Amino acid sequence: MHSRRISTCQGPVTRRESWTVAVDGCAPYAVSPLSLGSTIHTQERSCPALVPSRQVYMDYNATTPLEPEVIQAVTEAMREAWGNPSSAYPAGRKAKDIINAARENLAKMIGGKPQDIIFTSGGTESNNLVIHSVVKHFHEIHTSKGDAAESHSPAEGAMPHFITCTVEHDSIRLPLEHLAKEHVAAVTFVPVSKVNGQAEVDDILAAVRPTTCLVTIMLANNETGVIMPVPEISQRVRALNQRRATAGLPLILLHTDAAQALGKRRVDVEDLGVDFLTIVGHKFYGPRIGALYVRGLSELTPLYPMLFGGGQERNFRPGTENTPMIAGLGKAAELVAENCEAYEAHMRDVRDYLEERLLAEFGKKRIHLNSQFPGSERLPNTCNFSIRGPQLQGHLVLAQCRMLLASVGAACHSDLGDRPSPVLLSCGIPFDVARNALRLSVGRSTTRADVELVVQDLKQAVAQLEGQA
Structure with a gap:
């Protein structure tokens, strides 16, 4: 050994x-x-199998490290708030106070109310909980005998109808595909525009049926960084709901998965006008748990538990609370609420510099910026690009890089090999360009010096691959 x-x-x-x-x-x-930090410095050594002498992490859309304040909040909760939050003795009360404070911090981060926040294990659970709740609500309310008697109501036994888009995260796409396969729900996947990379509002409204009960559109795409027109969708859906209520049709609820947007730009549920919003801690320097915002929980917007047990989280998400991770999530949310504009400005500056340097070093004819769509906003930290060339598939370029730690797309699609990203193809990126795609996403500590290292690393990787041809 x-x-x-x-x-x-x-x-x-x-x-x-x-x-x-x-x-x-x-x-x-x-x-x-x-x-x-975004870089690791190591001693020079001659063993090629080991990690390189310096590495630069640019995969912050996949996950982020914990901020020091978050680590401190987690460890303090482990030491001082180990009691059951449902218990009346001091350690239990301490845990309960930490959970309540975290809930308030999350609400402040998104401009909502603390009582509308439910803690979950992460984004996947939050998204599935929304879908589960909407199906239950449709069957328990809108297909009751009283509703079925209305002239325009869905017929008894009708399936709930969902509208989403073709570039959603798998934790939305796969549950909906499963429901459709099991004939539990009907689903319309609206294609994104090949011009602006967005799900078009008119296309979403055109897909509405009498049985439509949920529109779920991500706030920002994890691969392109494109910001979806959620406020415009909300305005149109609310106007439509007024007419549907008069006709006795079920109201359409609106959900957005805000995993990629939080911590990178200001998010406000009132401005968005959504009924549900998914929160994912590890995308904004917090621990790997999450939360779900539900507007007017149970009074205005329905929520049905997937699990049954104790009465935690007001019976909507039973199970003894994970106090240390909730403490960390609350601290991460507090940092975002206080510093979001500064985070956004820094990341935008570094990302823009990265794109400038790529174009300068490789030339405009060789670099295709896959995440720049006319008329669309995008996340301040995301740069999806391709280096043109027959030997320069994204996964091959990354394999030759000595310093760069990045990805060719979403972390949950890391098994694609040399197949291009379905998201980029949906956005109209040509096959041979999409196959060469790299997604670089910068973070709070990424510097222009890191950019210089990455650009030089990419140059040597390209030279290696083209020299082997």
């Missing part, structure tokens, strides 16, 4: 403790959890 010796390293690692590791005669190298 290989023997390892670990001792203190003298060389610096960006704002993190480091260790020196020696393996079977290879030169020592430093290892560090990639959490607080």
Whole structure:
């Protein structure tokens, strides 16, 4: 077996403790959890199988590290608030207070009310909970005998109808496809525009049926960064609902998955006009749990539990609360509420500089910016681009990179190999261009110096691949 010796390293690692590791005669190298900074500095060494001398993380749309304040909140809760939040003794009351404070911080981050926040295990659960609730509500309310008697109401036994778009996250797409396959619901997948990368409001409204009960459109796409026109959709749906109420038809609810937008731009549920909003902690430097905003929970907007047990989260999401992770989520939300504009400005500056440097080094004829659509806003941190060339498929370029840590698209689609992203194809990106795509997403600590390293790393990777041809 290989023997390892670990001792203190003298060389610096960006704002993190480091260790020196020696393996079977290879030169020592430093290892560090990639959490607080975007770069890792390591000692020069001759063992090619080990991590390179410096790495630059640019995959913040996949996940983010925990902020130091978040780590502190989690560890303090572990030490001081270990009691059951339902218990009356001090440790339990402390846990309950932490949960309530976190709920208030989440509400402040999105401009909502604390009583409209439910904690979940993450975005996948939140999205599934919305879909589950809407199906239950449709069958329990809108196909009752009283409704069926109305002249324009859906016939008894009718299926609920959902409208979404073709570039949604799998935690929306797959549950809806499953319901359609099981003949539990009907689903319309509206294509995004090949001009602006958005789900068009008119196309969504044109898909409405008498049995339509939910429109679910993500707030920002995880691959292109394109911001969807959720406020416009909300305005049109609300106007339509007034006419549907008069006709005795079910009201259409609106959900948005805000996983990619939170922490990168200001999000306000009142401006958006949504009934449900999904919150994902690990996308804004928080722990890997989530939450769901439900406007006027149970009074205005229906929510039905998927789990049954204790009375936690007002019976909507039973199970003893994960106090430390909720504490961390609350702290992450507090940081976003206080600093969002500064985060956004910094990330936009670095992202724009990255695109400038790519065009300068490779030329406008070789670089195709896949995330720039005329007339569409996009996330301030996301740069999806392709380097043109027959040997330059995205996964091959990344494999040759010595420093860059990034992806070719969504983390949940990392098994695509050399197949192009379905999202990019849906947006009208040509097949040979989409196959070469790289998604670089910068973070709060990414610098222009990191950009310079990445551009040079890409240049050497391209030279290697074209030299092998």
